[in-house]
Amino acid sequence: MELRSVEELMDLLYACRGTWDMPDRARPPVDLHDHALRTAALLRRGRPADKELHVAGLVQPVGGLLWPGDPAGRADHTADAVRALLGGRVSRLVRCCPRRDAPADDDLLTLRQASEEGRTAGFDAGVLEDWRTVLELLxxxxxRLGAVD
Incomplete structure (x- = not known):
């Protein structure tokens, strides 16, 4: 699957509302929509200028909706789905985030930390519509760049 428009991506993100990810007994279940918003908001707070990092945090939970029966392959599927629309860096971050054996650069560590904190953080992370302009800009x-990255 390849996402072809921001509208299609927004529809998927909205569809995540009420879909619960229950990864294992060590971590609590999380609503994918809330997790996406909280992760992106945490990343925006920590790195205000890095829109691609924010968006990677926003879109990574989509895999839990689209591929619920394939937890091991979710990140790869999600990365492939967003690459043409959002670019190589967002795709790479989404692909590598859940892998503990992936090369650990500062961006990945920041994304992993925000994703974990976003599972349980209790704050108002705004609404999905707040992200539309950022997604459209990316x-x-x-x-224009032709997905080269």
């Missing part, structure tokens, strides 16, 4: 920039 998609437009990526279209």
């Amino acid at each position: 998609a437009a920039r990526n279209a």
Whole structure:
């Protein structure tokens, strides 16, 4: 599956509301929609200028909705789905985030930390519509660059 528009991605993110990810007994279940918003908000607070990092945090939970029966392959599927729309860096971050054996650069460590904190953090992370403009800007920039990254 390849996402072709911001509207299609927004629809998927909205569809995550009420979908619970229950990864294992060590971590509590989390609503994918809330997790996406909290993770992106935490990343925006920590690295305000890094829109691609924010968006990687926002879109990574989509895999739990689209591929619920394939937890091991979710990150790869999600990365492939967003690459053409959002670019290589967002795709790489989404692909490598859950892997503990992936090369640990500062961006990945920050994304992993925000994703974990976003599972349980209790704060108002805003609404999904707040992210539409950022997604549109990244998609437009990526279209101009031709997904090279």
